[in-house]
Amino acid sequence: MEHNDIERLDRISAHLHALLHNEQPGLLDLTGHKEDEIRQVGQFVNSLSEALSALTNAAHLLSIGDMDVQIVAKLPACHHLKNLQATLRHLTWQTGQIAKGDFSQRVEFLGEFSYSFNWMVEQLDAYRQRILGQNRELERLATTDPLTGVYNRRYFMDFATKEFLRSQRYSHVFSAIQMDIDHFKKINDTHGHAVGDEVIKAFTVMCQEVLRESDMLGRVGGEEFSIILPETDRAGALIVAERIRRAIADLKVYADDHVVRFTVSIGLTSLRQDDAGIEAVLRRADEALYLAKNGGRNKVLSG
Amino acid sequence: MFKEERTAPQFDWSHLGDIEWGRPNLGPQTAVAVYRLMQFTLRDAIISHTDVATANRIFYDAGLSAGKAIHEHLLSNTRDFDRFIAELQETLRKLAIGILRVESSDMRTHRFVLTVAEDLDCSGLPMSDELVCTFDEGFIAGLFSAHFGKQFTARETDCWCTGDRVCRFEVVLADA
Numbered sequence: 001m002e003h004n005d006i007e008r009l010d011r012i013s014a015h016l017h018a019l020l021h022n023e024q025p026g027l028l029d030l031t032g033h034k035e036d037e038i039r040q041v042g043q044f045v046n047s048l049s050e051a052l053s054a055l056t057n058a059a060h061l062l063s064i065g066d067m068d069v070q071i072v073a074k075l076p077a078c079h080h081l082k083n084l085q086a087t088l089r090h091l092t093w094q095t096g097q098i099a100k101g102d103f104s105q106r107v108e109f110l111g112e113f114s115y116s117f118n119w120m121v122e123q124l125d126a127y128r129q130r131i132l133g134q135n136r137e138l139e140r141l142a143t144t145d146p147l148t149g150v151y152n153r154r155y156f157m158d159f160a161t162k163e164f165l166r167s168q169r170y171s172h173v174f175s176a177i178q179m180d181i182d183h184f185k186k187i188n189d190t191h192g193h194a195v196g197d198e199v200i201k202a203f204t205v206m207c208q209e210v211l212r213e214s215d216m217l218g219r220v221g222g223e224e225f226s227i228i229l230p231e232t233d234r235a236g237a238l239i240v241a242e243r244i245r246r247a248i249a250d251l252k253v254y255a256d257d258h259v260v261r262f263t264v265s266i267g268l269t270s271l272r273q274d275d276a277g278i279e280a281v282l283r284r285a286d287e288a289l290y291l292a293k294n295g296g297r298n299k300v301l302s303g
Numbered sequence: 304m305f306k307e308e309r310t311a312p313q314f315d316w317s318h319l320g321d322i323e324w325g326r327p328n329l330g331p332q333t334a335v336a337v338y339r340l341m342q343f344t345l346r347d348a349i350i351s352h353t354d355v356a357t358a359n360r361i362f363y364d365a366g367l368s369a370g371k372a373i374h375e376h377l378l379s380n381t382r383d384f385d386r387f388i389a390e391l392q393e394t395l396r397k398l399a400i401g402i403l404r405v406e407s408s409d410m411r412t413h414r415f416v417l418t419v420a421e422d423l424d425c426s427g428l429p430m431s432d433e434l435v436c437t438f439d440e441g442f443i444a445g446l447f448s449a450h451f452g453k454q455f456t457a458r459e460t461d462c463w464c465t466g467d468r469v470c471r472f473e474v475v476l477a478d479a
Contacts, residue, residue: 074466078466079466079467079468082461082467082468082469083420083467083468083469086404086406086420086468086471087404089416089418090404090418092406093404093407093408097385102385104389
């Protein structure tokens with residue numbers, strides 16, 4: 001081997017050494033060399049040098065989260081890097097989906113990370129379900145009567161107010177019913193509060209059997225109940241109230257070895273044009289209830 | 304039905320026939336190589352008789368019909384995009400067509416970037432520096448057009464044959 005060849009091989013060797021040690025060797029100067037073999041080796045080294053430089057740059061950008069980096073080098077390692085880039089882009093999209101509430105997203109092809117990520121999503125979903133369940137339960141507790149499960153006074157009044165405004169806006173009709181279990185104190189005094197509770201429960205069950213899905217029953221006091229009948233005029237409300245009165249009069253509540261029978265007094269009214277608010281409607285129904293009570297109980301009267 | 308002259312597509316799902324009845328012993332599956340044999344000999348013949356642009360147009364349009372047919376017959380008619388993608392991912396995997404993943408989705412501009420890994424058309428093909436998944440482009444455009452009720456186009460930007468390990472597609476509104 002001639003001295004010149006040894007010198008060229010030395011330069012190529014130094015160039016490769018620099019590449020392996022993460023240095024920037026620049027391009028080999030190939031001018032002036034006549035031997036094809038040496039020139040070709042030099043060209044390969046330069047191509048490798050460029051490809052490695054591009055790969056290093058792409059890997060660096062990807063490692064700091066730049067997922068739009070263009071990976072153009074043709075080295076096999078670049079294919080894997082592009083595959084990782086596609087996976088990370090998809091993972092980014094999936095994370096956004098999870099943030100939007102899509103907990104069906106699962107990561108694949110990332111080994112232990114997939115397992116941990118998917119476990120995290122499952123836990124988040126389970127936690128969210130628990131919170132939602134608790135919220136539903138809190139809402140139920142805040143809006144219903146614990147003894148009977150029917151809506152409490154506050155929720156009933158909200159509903160009644162909305163129904164009043166809706167009916168007024170669209171010139172529709174609705175009716176309100178006020179009910180009071182007759183001689184309820186006597187039932188409590190005679191049979192005890194536990195039996196009184198059973199009577200209250202049986203009363204609401206019977207009312208719900210008579211009412212439609214769209215009707216709203218609320219427990220507004222101890223033995224006082226109210227109903228809103230949307231899209232129902234006075235004649236329709238009288239039919240419903242009379243059905244309830246008769247059903248309750250026929251109802252038997254079994255408590256220990258006793259059979260408890262009771263009645264209900266009912267007052268009702270329908271929306272009028274000059275009603276200023278839901279309070280005016282309910283007051284009129286209350287007055288009718290008062291008359292029913294004073295008129296001998298177990299009656300339906302309209303105001 | 305199959306050999307009538309036509310100027311517009313007439314493909315109907317019933318043209319696939321009753322496979323269960325027709326192949327009681329061999330069943331509904333075949334090898335990926337057989338699918339590719341058909342795809343690439345067909346492409347070869349079309350290019351021989353016409354040119355590359357015509358072959359691409361034919362494959363794209365065929366994919367478009369296939370995408371719309373799959374949407375009509377194998378996916379629900381959900382209007383929800385996330386649900387659509389989830390169903391599509393499951394269907395493509397079940398049919399061993401590929402592993403679909405979404406890289407970005409912009410519902411405002413209707414621009415989407417998708418990748419398909421282990422693609423039926425190209426994964427494992429020799430490197431050629433060509434984007435070869437023309438049928439897939441039409442197929443994806445057909446699926447998106449059917450989902451949104453608007454014409455979409457799909458363009459392949461990376462392919463196994465250009466050195467990638469997934470095929471990447473940009474999907475946009477046709478008039479965008």
